[in-house]
Amino acid sequence: MSEPHILLDGTELSLAMPRREMLPTYHRWENDPTTLIGFGNQFPQALEIRESGWDRQRSNPRFHQFEILHRPDQTPVGMTTLEINTFNRTAEYVVVIAPEQRGKGHASEATRLTLDWAFHVGALRMVWLKVLAPNAAGVAAYEKAGFKTAGRLRKSGYWLGEPADEILMDALRADFPGPSSVSAAR
Numbered sequence: 395m396s397e398p399h400i401l402l403d404g405t406e407l408s409l410a411m412p413r414r415e416m417l418p419t420y421h422r423w424e425n426d427p428t429t430l431i432g433f434g435n436q437f438p439q440a441l442e443i444r445e446s447g448w449d450r451q452r453s454n455p456r457f458h459q460f461e462i463l464h465r466p467d468q469t470p471v472g473m474t475t476l477e478i479n480t481f482n483r484t485a486e487y488v489v490v491i492a493p494e495q496r497g498k499g500h501a502s503e504a505t506r507l508t509l510d511w512a513f514h515v516g517a518l519r520m521v522w523l524k525v526l527a528p529n530a531a532g533v534a535a536y537e538k539a540g541f542k543t544a545g546r547l548r549k550s551g552y553w554l555g556e557p558a559d560e561i562l563m564d565a566l567r568a569d570f571p572g573p574s575s576v577s578a579a580r
Contacts, residue, residue: 395415396411396413396415396438397415397552397574398410398411398446398461398463398468399411400463401460401509401511402504402507402510402573403442403465404465404506404575405465405503405519406464406465406466406500406503407462407463407464407465407471407487407500407501407503407504408462408463408465408468408507409460409461409462409463409474409504409507409508410460410461410462410463411460411461412459412460412461412473413461414448416461416470417441417444417445417448418441419470419492420444420473420490421441423437423472423473423490423492423493423570424439424444424489424490425439425557426463428493428494428496429490429493430463431443431553431554432526432529432532433526434526434533434551434552434553434558434560436552436555438453442460453478453552456477456478456479456480457475457476457477457478457479458477458478458516459474459475459476460473460474460475460507460508460511461473462474462491462500462504462507463542464495464500469576470490470492471491471492471495471500471504472489472490472492472495472500472501472504473489473490473548474487474488474489474490474504474505474507474508475487475489476508476512476516476518476574478516478518482518482519483517483518483519483520484518484520484521484522485512485516485518485520485521486521486522486523486530487505487508487509487512487521487522487526488523488579489505489508491504494565496531497531499535501531501532501535501536502534502535502536502539503539503573505536505538505539505540505541506538506539506540507575508521508571508574509521509539509540509570510574510576511564511566513567513570513574514574514577515576517546518567519566519567520564520565520566521541521564521565521566522544522561522562522563522564523536523541523559523563523564524541524547524551524561524562525560525561525563526551526552526553526558526560526561527546527553527558527559527561528553528554528558529553533561536563537578538568539565539571540565541563541564541565541569541570542563542564542565542569543561543562543563544562544563544564545561545562546559546560546561546562547560547562567573
């Protein structure tokens, strides 16, 4: 296993470059039944499909992923993604926390670190996301990191097999709940 390439340290977590040898672990997180429910997916994805998308994603300048590490022992605890619209300097945000690491506050810190990078290194104007309305823990984590509700897509997703609303949330640099780890690292 290669050493992680750490990009930014937070309080409990760090942002790092994703590692190819971690694909089976990322795949396990993404296809855990509770993750599938949280994203509104109905079926898992084969590892071969995830592997075939790796190189495409890594070579796409609009698609940026970060591995999230627990700082004390560098244990991988999740991933975040920014899919950037290069024309208007905005990005869609996605986070996956390892099932065994949920409930520890990692989602809000990972989100805050990714927003810190997006605004203070990536020079993005706005970051947005969609979250299923029944996912109260997700909504709370995003709000704590600086996201605000921007709208609602009625019955556009699925939660436990039933149609559910998706909440649109966005964050601006002015919403960032500092202090900035990027600024502190200078």
